[in-house]
Each structure stands twice: as C-alpha cells, then as structure tokens.
Amino acid sequence: MATIVIPTFNRSELLPQAIDSALAQTVQCEVIVVDHGSSDQTPELIRAWGQAVRYVRRDIDSGPQFSWLDGALLASHEFVKILHDDDWLDPSFMDRCLSLMDSGTGFVFSAANVTDMDGIRMNTLFDDAFPKSGVYGSRSERLRVANMMISPTALVLRKQELIDGIYVDRLPFQENTFHGAGADHYLKMMALLRYQNFGYVKEPLAYFRSHPGSITADAIATGKKSGLTATYSDVFGYFLLLDFARRTRLGKHVSRAHAVRQKFRSVFAFFPRYRNQVRKVGLVPQRLRRRKNSSQ
Numbered sequence: 289m290a291t292i293v294i295p296t297f298n299r300s301e302l303l304p305q306a307i308d309s310a311l312a313q314t315v316q317c318e319v320i321v322v323d324h325g326s327s328d329q330t331p332e333l334i335r336a337w338g339q340a341v342r343y344v345r346r347d348i349d350s351g352p353q354f355s356w357l358d359g360a361l362l363a364s365h366e367f368v369k370i371l372h373d374d375d376w377l378d379p380s381f382m383d384r385c386l387s388l389m390d391s392g393t394g395f396v397f398s399a400a401n402v403t404d405m406d407g408i409r410m411n412t413l414f415d416d417a418f419p420k421s422g423v424y425g426s427r428s429e430r431l432r433v434a435n436m437m438i439s440p441t442a443l444v445l446r447k448q449e450l451i452d453g454i455y456v457d458r459l460p461f462q463e464n465t466f467h468g469a470g471a472d473h474y475l476k477m478m479a480l481l482r483y484q485n486f487g488y489v490k491e492p493l494a495y496f497r498s499h500p501g502s503i504t505a506d507a508i509a510t511g512k513k514s515g516l517t518a519t520y521s522d523v524f525g526y527f528l529l530l531d532f533a534r535r536t537r538l539g540k541h542v543s544r545a546h547a548v549r550q551k552f553r554s555v556f557a558f559f560p561r562y563r564n565q566v567r568k569v570g571l572v573p574q575r576l577r578r579r580k581n582s583s584q
Contacts, residue, residue: 290366290382290444291318293359296373297349300329302497309376311340315383318342322359325349353454353471356440360450368447370440370472377441378493385444388423388487394449394479396487397433400442400494410498414442418488425485433488434480434531435524440472442494445479453478473520477527481534 292310296303303321310319323330323345334343344358356370367386371377385396399415417436418424424433445453453475480486532538 289316289318289364290386291320291359291363291368291447292371292382293356293363293368294319294321294371294373295352295355295359296321296323296326296330297355298326298328298330299373300326300333302374303330303333305376306371306373307337307341309379310371311337312379313377313382314379315386317382318364320344320359320362322346322355324351324355324358356471357451357454360447360454363447366447367444368450369444370450372439372441372496374497374499375439375441376495376497378495381493382444384421384489384491384493385487388421388489389444390423390485392425392483393423393485393487394483395443395445395476396489397438397442397444397476398489398494399492400439400496401492402496402498405497405499407495407497412492413496414438415490415492418490421488421490423485423487430480430486430531433486434477434527437473437520438476439494439496440475441496443476445475449479449482450475473523474527477523477530480527481530 292313294303294306294310296306307319307321310317319340320342321334321344323334323343325346325348331343331345334341342362344362346354346358359370360368367389369382369385381398385398388396397414399417400413402410402413404410414436417433418429424430453471455471455474476486
C-alpha cells in the first residue's frame with residue numbers, strides 16, 4: 289500500500305476530481321487531504337467521502353511545502369505521492385509506479401498529459417524522456433532526470449526522502465526563488481543522492497491541468513518564467529555539488545583531514561604551553577642546564 293497526499297487551498301471546484309482519481313487506484317491507497325486555510329466550501333465538500341479520506345485542516349496557509357510535510361508526516365506507508373488539487377491520476381498510476389520500486393530505486397515517475405480546464409489534452413510531457421518503461425541508473429541518465437522539472441503529481445517517492453527533501457525559502461547557494469517552486473524539484477534529487485536507480489513509466493498516467501492560478505501558467509502570464517527557470521537551475525546546481533561530494537566521498541576525506549589537523553594542533557599546542565610554563569616559574573630544562581654549565 290501507499291499514501292496519496294492532496295494539498296489544497298481554495299480549489300473546491302477542482303478538488304473532487306483529484307480525490308476521486310486517488311480513490312479509484314487499482315491498488316488500495318491511503319488518501320490524505322491537507323487543507324491549509326481554505327475559505328471556500330472545502331471543509332463541507334470533504335464530508336461527502338466520509339471515512340475514505342482523512343482530512344487535515346490548518347487555519348493558516350503556510351505555503352505548499354508545509355502542506356506536503358503535513359501529509360508526509362501523517363502517512364502510514366513507506367511510499368508517498370503528492371497529488372496537486374488541480375491534477376488527477378489514471379487508475380493504474382500507483383500500480384504501475386510501485387511495480388518498479390525496489391530496494392535500489394529512489395523514485396518512479398510517469399509521463400503526463402497537460403490539459404486545459406475542460407480536461408482536453410494540450411500536450412504530453414516526459415513521454416520521450418527514456419526509450420521505454422523500466423529502471424535506469426547510469427551517470428548520464430541520473431543527470432538527465434535530475435535536470436527535468438517533474439511535478440510531484442507525476443512522482444512516487446519514499447516517505448523519508450519526501451520529509452528530508454522539503455525545504456522552505458531557499459537552499460544554500462540558491463540566489464533565485466519563486467513561490468512554490470524549487471522544493472518540488474529537490475525531492476527527486478534527494479532520492480537520487482541516496483539511491484542509485486529511478487523508475488520510469490512511459491505511458492502518460494498523470495494529468496496536469498493548465499489554468500490561471502497554477503504556478504507555471506501564472507509565471508508565463510506575468511512574464512516571470514525566467515525567474516521560475518532560474519530557481520530550478522539554482523536547485524539543480526546545488527544537487528550537482530552534493531552529488532560530486534557523494535561520488536568522491538568528499539565528506540569522508542574532509543573528516544579525516546579534520547581529525548589529522550586536530551592531532552597536529554594538540555601536538556603543536558604543547559610547545560607554547562611548555563615554554564610559557566618555563567618562563568612563568570623560572571625553570572630551565574635539565575638538558576639545557578647541563579649544556580650551560582659545560583660551556584662555562
């Protein structure tokens with residue numbers, strides 16, 4: 289089993305399709321809706337699903353990352369996926385993705401259809417990312433997938449990587465920020481740092497809805513797409529830095545160098561302390577005293 293977390297905020301008109309698609313999966317999934325301060329009809333709407341959906345409400349909207357974290361911490365299963373409240377899934381999505389998960393695989397993603405508000409397909413993403421469905425893990429394949437801007441709606445991750453990979457505001461060395469972006473990109477990178485392989489389903493089993501109010505659509509409409517792209521580029525650069533440290537075992541070498549440095553510091557620190565003690569009490573070492581007497 290797995291957990292599907294649906295973060296939501298004032299999208300009561302789109303949320304039902306997301307919930308229905310989560311409950312319609314061919315493998316049984318726990319469904320958690322995390323509502324951070326909706327002022328529309330969302331609380332009343334959720335009652336229609338009864339015990340089939342776990343509803344968590346916060347009075348303040350703290351941003352999408354906190355909603356993801358809320359849901360991940362409450363998840364009862366090892367595998368978790370984030371499903372945006374304006375997106376939905378094919379019934380076979382979880383089954384196909386989970387079939388590629390093993391002990392060496394950090395995450396699985398599928399191709400995705402982009403639709404308009406009426407659900408009519410506009411284009412398809414990631415269907416040409418790799419030749420066929422399967423598990424990948426070569427150096428070039430890892431770099432390629434790391435630089436792909438894959439929405440959490442198309443991803444299945446492990447709970448621990450989801451919790452550890454969520455950050456707020458910016459990463460170290462990150463110069464550009466864009467509301468709601470960056471953290472989604474880093475989730476799969478966290479998994480790539482811990483696992484050699486990732487899985488890919490070539491069929492488009494996730495559906496992204498393009499509409500006013502979505503992060504990408506708003507970025508294009510307001511002329512801020514360059515800021516969104518720069519944010520993702522900064523996050524990718526941080527991943528390259530961490531991946532270099534992982535491959536070269538930089539942390540282990542730095543720890544060893546630090547340990548050696550500490551030993552040398554303790555040795556060299558002895559001499560000033562000994563010299564100061566001699567000066568303080570007016571003592572002359574026995575060897576030097578003999579040399580002084582013999583010279584006289």
